[in-house]
Amino acid sequence: MSPKFLEALARPQPDPGGGSAAAFGARVALALMEKVVRLEYQRPRNSDESRAFWEKTWQEIQEIGYKLEDLQEGDIRAYFHLTRALAGDDEVALARAVQEAVQCPGEIIIQAHRALNLLISIVPKCRSYLISDLQVACELLGGALLGAYYIARANLPLFRDDQDRRREKARLHEWRDTALASRNRARAALNDRAP
Numbered sequence: 001m002s003p004k005f006l007e008a009l010a011r012p013q014p015d016p017g018g019g020s021a022a023a024f025g026a027r028v029a030l031a032l033m034e035k036v037v038r039l040e041y042q043r044p045r046n047s048d049e050s051r052a053f054w055e056k057t058w059q060e061i062q063e064i065g066y067k068l069e070d071l072q073e074g075d076i077r078a079y080f081h082l083t084r085a086l087a088g089d090d091e092v093a094l095a096r097a098v099q100e101a102v103q104c105p106g107e108i109i110i111q112a113h114r115a116l117n118l119l120i121s122i123v124p125k126c127r128s129y130l131i132s133d134l135q136v137a138c139e140l141l142g143g144a145l146l147g148a149y150y151i152a153r154a155n156l157p158l159f160r161d162d163q164d165r166r167r168e169k170a171r172l173h174e175w176r177d178t179a180l181a182s183r184n185r186a187r188a189a190l191n192d193r194a195p
Helices: 003-010 018-041 048-087 091-125 128-158 162-193
Strands: none
Touching: 003 018, 018 048, 018 091, 018 128, 048 091, 048 128, 091 128, 091 162, 128 162
């Protein structure tokens, strides 16, 4: 998570844009979650069962992080393909590019949702003084999934086929609503444990 990305994001050019920023925000949340997991894993009195839980959770966090890193770059590629297709007259290339421009941020929503479900599993097992870090992670993940949703939704009007547009819109709404339900469950679990 280099400051170079933030510098690139602040430049007066179209990319990286909101989709990449959403993925980056989710990666920041994962870094906080990883900190909590690593602290818990290193406790000297952990049982074998507890140590196995933290190790598995750590691996899942890393897997989601790698996926989000790919999506952060993928959003830049999707935008490049879209602008190229919009400048041309190849309807097939345009349809593919629009699909990619909606699918990439959609995948960010899915990964943020995965991270939220993982966070929910961490909450009852971690020390109470770590809850505030998980609350920050929860809000970052919620912002990331909504940000990715807004980016994907902004590209929906580019679909030339009404049926494709309606199908993708319904799918995006389902992903968003399911992920937000997990965010709300995470918030409730965190609030129950907050000092």
